[in-house]
Structures are given as structure tokens and as C-alpha cells.
Amino acid sequence: MTHLDERLHTWALLARAALASPIIVHALLIEHGPLAAADYIAADARDSRFGPVTRVMAAYDLERAERAGARLVTRDDPRWPTALADLQTVGAHAPIALWSRGPGQLDLLTERAVAVVGAHASTSYGEKVSTHLATGLARQDWTVLSGGAFGIDAAAHQAALDAERPTVAVLPAGLHRLFPHGNAYLLARIEETGLLLSEYPPGVEPSRPNFLARNRIVAALAAGIVVPEAGLRSGTANTVRWANKLHRPVTAVPGPIDSAASRGCHEFIRTGQATLAVDAQDVLDTLTR
Incomplete structure (x- = not known):
């Protein structure tokens, strides 16, 4: 050996x-x-x-x-993102290593990254907002980071790809296959220019604890978080809590007052967990406050 x-x-x-x-x-x-x-x-x-x-x-x-086609990026690798160490400061475990697929360099892609996260069961309004925000961020040379899931995540990844910018998806399962299967084509496109990441070795299947654990990595790798659309009981709230603990600025986009799909965003704004944003510049302005 x-x-x-x-x-x-x-x-x-x-x-x-x-x-x-x-x-x-x-x-x-x-x-x-x-x-x-x-x-x-x-x-x-x-x-x-x-x-x-x-x-x-x-x-x-x-x-x-x-x-x-995956490789292991370890803590002693020069490409390891130093931002992950922030997890230790809030009593959480930083990943031991990250499995990756794609040509992107982990530290460079996450050096200027904004996480765009939200509802999996998104509406056409939420997907439109997600596309608008992600496109604006990508065009200003920020990496769009998300979870590769249906709905808001997929719209954000797709917008970055359409803007011809690499994007990063943090997945809740091993990289032996593309998950979720329904997004296999999108994830394969992400892999062409960006990165698929997971802390789970090949063969590990998705589970609810994995989804929640994945959120801490998304929050830690990002300079800030934006939520285009999320319901009141959305899992996005977990990512927002991690971002708040890690002192990552969070922004959220309001939706129609009678839309259940936007109640989570309204609650984040109302309770001070997030500030209001309507475009990419609003999101980026929070990073310099």
C-alpha cells in the first residue's frame, strides 16, 4: 500500500x-x-x-x-474548507471527511458560496423566485449551494447551470448512486462542472437523521443562506437554525399572505431568524453588514 x-x-x-x-x-x-x-x-x-x-x-x-467516480477529501487536504471548523464552536461535529464527485475544487467553490434552500413541494412562485435569486448570485460569481432535492433546491441548481456556473449539491446518502433518482439527470449535470458532496461512504442510503445532519454542512459551507419558499413545518427550518447558530446571515423571500407554502419564510422574518430579501443583491448585502 x-x-x-x-x-x-x-x-x-x-x-x-x-x-x-x-x-x-x-x-x-x-x-x-x-x-x-x-x-x-x-x-x-x-x-x-x-x-x-x-x-x-x-x-x-x-x-x-x-x-x-468519487474521491475522498480529508481534513488534512489543502482543499478542505476551513469554514467547516465553525461547527465545532457550536457543539456540533464537523465531518471527518467528504466524499465528492465532480471536477470542482472544494475549497474554491465554497469560498464564495450562498445556500439556496427551501420547500421540496414548491409552487411555481417559489421556483420562479429560486431561479431569479440563483441566477443573480451565479452571475455575480457566487457558487449556488443546495441539497440536490426536488423543488427549490432543483430550481436553484438548474439556474446556476443555465448561467454556466458550477454548483454544489450536498447529499444525504452515499455517492454510489444519484439521489434522489428523480433528479438523476440534474445531479449528473452538476457533476460535470461542479461537485456532489456527502459525508456518507458509498452504500449508505438516505434516512431522516441523514437529511437533518446534512443541513449543518450546508449551513457551515455557505457564507449566507436564502430561503425563496418554505412552509411552516418545512425541514428548511433546521437549516435556518444551524445558520443562526453559526452566525451565517439568513434571508427569506415573502410570498402571498394566504400561501401555506410561504408561511415558513414569513415566520423566519417575523421572528428575526431571517431578514427580508427580494433579489440577489439583498442577499449579498447581508454578507457585508
């Missing part, structure tokens, strides 16, 4: 073990460093979540990633 292979195998092992117990893995990593932490985990036969099998699983993760 070459030095590069050994380094990647070490981080792949840590990323796999973190699925079982991120608290233990992070503590070992801080105390001992990656190589010793990986050795400790692989030698721990007392804990059924760890042990020698983790080495085998990590090797398989790397092999499966290679077949899927």
Missing part, C-alpha cells in the same frame, strides 16, 4: 467508524491524531461497532467510490 493509499484508508476508516459513534471518533482524533485513532478503532474488539472489520469496510468504501 502506498503512502497516499494508507492516508486515504486511514481517513476512510475514521469516516466509516464515525457513522457508528462520531463522539468517540472525534475524541480519539483530537487526542491521538488520525493514524493512531484509526489503529485504536481497528484494534478495539470490545466494541461491536469497531474492530478489524472497519479496515475491510474502509477499503471497500474506497474501492466502491473509485467505481462510482
